[in-house]
Amino acid sequence: MEESxxxxxxxxxxxxxxxxxxxxxxxxxxxYSGMVFGIEIVPMKYMPISLLILGFPVIFIIGxxxxxxxxxxxFKLRFSMDSLISMGTIVAYATGFLAFFELTQDYxxxxxxxxxxxxxxxxxxxKARGQASKEIKKLLELGAKKAVVLRGKKEVEVPIEEVxxxxxxxxxxxxxxxxxGVVTRGESTVDESMVTGESLPxxxxxxxxxxxxxxxxxxxxxVKASKVGDDTFLAHIIELVEEAQGTKIPIQKFAxxxxxxxxxxxxxxxxxxxxxxxxxxxxxxxxxxxxISVLVIACPCALGLATPIALMVGSGMGAKKGILIRKGxxxxxxxxxxxxxxDKTGTITKGKPEVTDVYSVLKKNEASVIExxxxxxxxxxxxxxxxxxxxxxxxxFKNVTKFxxxxxxxxxxxxxxxxxxxxxxxxxxxxxxxxxxxxxxxEEYETGGKTTMIVAEGGKVIGVIAVADTVKEESKKVIxxxxxxxxxxxxxxxxxxxxxxxxxxxxxxxxxxxxxxPEDKSNKVKELQKRGMVAFVGDGINDAPALKxxxxxxxxxxxxxxxxxxxxxxxxxxxxxxxxxAIVLSKATxxxxxxxxxxxxxxxxxxxPLAIAGFLHPVIAEIAMALSSITVVTNAxxxxxxxx
Amino acid sequence: xxxxxxxxxxxHCAACAGIAEKELRKVPGVKEVSVSVTTNKGFxxxxxxVSEESLKKAVAEAGYKVVGVK
Numbered sequence: 079m080e081e082s083x084x085x086x087x088x089x090x091x092x093x094x095x096x097x098x099x100x101x102x103x104x105x106x107x108x109x110y111s112g113m114v115f116g117i118e119i120v121p122m123k124y125m126p127i128s129l130l131i132l133g134f135p136v137i138f139i140i141g142x143x144x145x146x147x148x149x150x151x152x153f154k155l156r157f158s159m160d161s162l163i164s165m166g167t168i169v170a171y172a173t174g175f176l177a178f179f180e181l182t183q184d185y186x187x188x189x190x191x192x193x194x195x196x197x198x199x200x201x202x203x204x205k206a207r208g209q210a211s212k213e214i215k216k217l218l219e220l221g222a223k224k225a226v227v228l229r230g231k232k233e234v235e236v237p238i239e240e241v242x243x244x245x246x247x248x249x250x251x252x253x254x255x256x257x258x259g260v261v262t263r264g265e266s267t268v269d270e271s272m273v274t275g276e277s278l279p280x281x282x283x284x285x286x287x288x289x290x291x292x293x294x295x296x297x298x299x300x301v302k303a304s305k306v307g308d309d310t311f312l313a314h315i316i317e318l319v320e321e322a323q324g325t326k327i328p329i330q331k332f333a334x335x336x337x338x339x340x341x342x343x344x345x346x347x348x349x350x351x352x353x354x355x356x357x358x359x360x361x362x363x364x365x366x367x368x369x370i371s372v373l374v375i376a377c378p379c380a381l382g383l384a385t386p387i388a389l390m391v392g393s394g395m396g397a398k399k400g401i402l403i404r405k406g407x408x409x410x411x412x413x414x415x416x417x418x419x420x421d422k423t424g425t426i427t428k429g430k431p432e433v434t435d436v437y438s439v440l441k442k443n444e445a446s447v448i449e450x451x452x453x454x455x456x457x458x459x460x461x462x463x464x465x466x467x468x469x470x471x472x473x474x475f476k477n478v479t480k481f482x483x484x485x486x487x488x489x490x491x492x493x494x495x496x497x498x499x500x501x502x503x504x505x506x507x508x509x510x511x512x513x514x515x516x517x518x519x520x521e522e523y524e525t526g527g528k529t530t531m532i533v534a535e536g537g538k539v540i541g542v543i544a545v546a547d548t549v550k551e552e553s554k555k556v557i558x559x560x561x562x563x564x565x566x567x568x569x570x571x572x573x574x575x576x577x578x579x580x581x582x583x584x585x586x587x588x589x590x591x592x593x594x595x596p597e598d599k600s601n602k603v604k605e606l607q608k609r610g611m612v613a614f615v616g617d618g619i620n621d622a623p624a625l626k627x628x629x630x631x632x633x634x635x636x637x638x639x640x641x642x643x644x645x646x647x648x649x650x651x652x653x654x655x656x657x658x659x660a661i662v663l664s665k666a667t668x669x670x671x672x673x674x675x676x677x678x679x680x681x682x683x684x685x686x687p688l689a690i691a692g693f694l695h696p697v698i699a700e701i702a703m704a705l706s707s708i709t710v711v712t713n714a715x716x717x718x719x720x721x722x
Numbered sequence: 723x724x725x726x727x728x729x730x731x732x733x734h735c736a737a738c739a740g741i742a743e744k745e746l747r748k749v750p751g752v753k754e755v756s757v758s759v760t761t762n763k764g765f766x767x768x769x770x771x772v773s774e775e776s777l778k779k780a781v782a783e784a785g786y787k788v789v790g791v792k
Contacts, residue, residue, distance in 0.1 A: 390760040
């Protein structure tokens with residue numbers, strides 16, 4: 079299983095933790111009982127040897143992983159956290175031998191304590207890291223384990239791995255949909271919130287696409303598997319989120335460059351401190367103690383972990399809402415964004431035409447106009463025709479004969495022995511149908527950016543149907559919110575000025591750029607960038623170059639497919655509401671990163687001089703070090719308090 | 723070009739991820755690397771000729787272990 083590495087690590091640290099304390103508690107009793115309680119558990123004479131014996135397994139068996147990695151670093155000149163701890167504990171342990179000759183104070187017991195505290199800190203940190211990856215782990219475990227597949231006429235339950243593309247599977251109410259597919263039979267609503275973040279259940283009928291791992295709610299669905307294994311929507315989301323974790327955030331570069339030179343510098347500083355103390359005091363015991371403190375207090379871990387851990391919590395929170403951060407850089411750039419550019423079709427609008435108005439020449443005869451039109455349009459494959467059929471929502475259609483598609487103009491046919499003609503003004507003129515009576519209606523609709531279909535029966539106009547690509551329910555609210563936040567909102571589209579302006583007015587957008595060819599969108603973004611940082615919101619397929627050109631590219635998923643390759647942030651739900659959410663999330667995550675880096679730097683800047691000055695006993699120093707990296711991880715977990 | 727996902731064990735801190743990245747980048751044919759200490763995952767973009775073995779060796783060189791390749 080995927081997540082076992084982490085689980086194994088936590089288990090490993092836990093085992094080490096238990097044994098380290100089992101040995102270190104007696105060490106502490108031997109060391110301090112005489113001092114605190116006045117009881118000598120081990121006669122003074124045998125104390126050094128007993129500390130060395132008890133301490134050996136703590137450092138060299140339980141702590142072997144750290145010692146091995148640390149000493150290896152010295153040979154390869156590749157230093158890490160482990161190098162500091164190894165050097166600190168080995169030097170401290172060695173004083174146990176020097177103590178035989180009464181050359182120095184015996185720090186060998188302290189050495190075990192340092193190792194044990196280090197291990198304890200690592201254990202707590204690994205637990206907290208597990209907490210930080212909670213949402214991502216949930217995503218990994220989201221997939222269904224089993225499916226009920228139709229084999230011949232029998233329903234067979236099989237493990238998910240055995241489901242192949244083209245298999246028909248059955249999903250009962252309340253069950254998890256095993257994999258991506260297309261409904262072949264049945265009707266139901268499906269809760270897709272766990273994958274897309276969309277909180278409202280989605281209706282599914284024959285031909286609807288369903289997403290694996292979502293929950294079927296009320297009906298039985300027969301679904302033909304279209305994608306399995308690594309090709310599914312969920313698998314793509316997981317990969318996208320996981321891959322994002324390793325991406326770099328600019329602010330981290332400084333921390334990384336510090337981390338890279340940090341350990342060698344600390345090693346040098348520790349040696350210099352030791353030499354300085356010897357020179358100043360001549361006290362070997364004290365000087366060694368101070369040197370060890372410097373080694374073990376320095377915490378490159380907190381610095382290195384500050385950014386990735388906050389990114390992980392942030393992207394996990396986002397994933398839960400269908401906001402997928404692909405590039406860590408985007409969360410830093412987001413706070414500089416001044417202009418948000420929206421593609422029109424499919425982003426602000428639904429991307430498919432819908433009937434908006436029906437006009438009838440005879441009063442209260444709209445239903446009949448629709449009924450007749452739908453009967454003809456049922457036979458056409460045109461998207462506008464489909465919109466009319468959908469709008470009519472009829473169970474029966476009247477019989478049409480002599481149906482003919484008049485490409486680019488409309489359709490014709492015979493219905494109830496009357497000749498029907500449906501189409502644009504050009505078609506009506508061509509057939510000498512008088513449209514003077516509806517001139518005003520046509521004008522009104524067209525100024526509103528709508529496409530009109532004139533319906534004529536027996537050579538006379540009986541009505542007009544207006545169709546338009548309607549705006550999404552949330553568009554107006556989202557754009558209003560963004561404007562209030564101080565963003566300049568821009569809509570870009572290939573539509574003509576009139577249609578574009580009509581839509582812009584409906585949603586209250588600041589600026590419209592119309593008549594833009596798809597390939598010119600990225601150039602328009604470039605022009606806008608002269609005025610400030612630009613975020614582009616669009617679908618990942620047609621708008622890929624513009625998404626790339628923008629400082630932050632936000633790609634809209636279409637609900638069942640996500641364009642993995644484009645966009646710094648992907649909105650799985652395809653809802654515009656994801657845009658303000660992504661902005662809030664990015665800002666909160668970046669804020670947390672800054673906070674973490676500040677604390678990590680501040681800790682080292684304060685603690686190291688204190689250690690050099692000799693104010694901190696090595697054990698205290700090690701406790702401080704462990705706490706500082708735990709703090710960074712815990713602080714990152716606090717990001718969850720932010721509501722997005 | 724291909725994309726390889728490695729599951730890596732033994733990285734304790736972010737500096738470790740950096741070391742693993744550095745070693746992986748040294749492998750001839752490797753174009754892009756990103757290793758995350760938080761998820762124990764490494765993503766490598768490399769030419770088709772790059773073998774899994776060479777990547778495993780690079781990670782071992784850094785002092786960690788590849789426990790999964792996909």
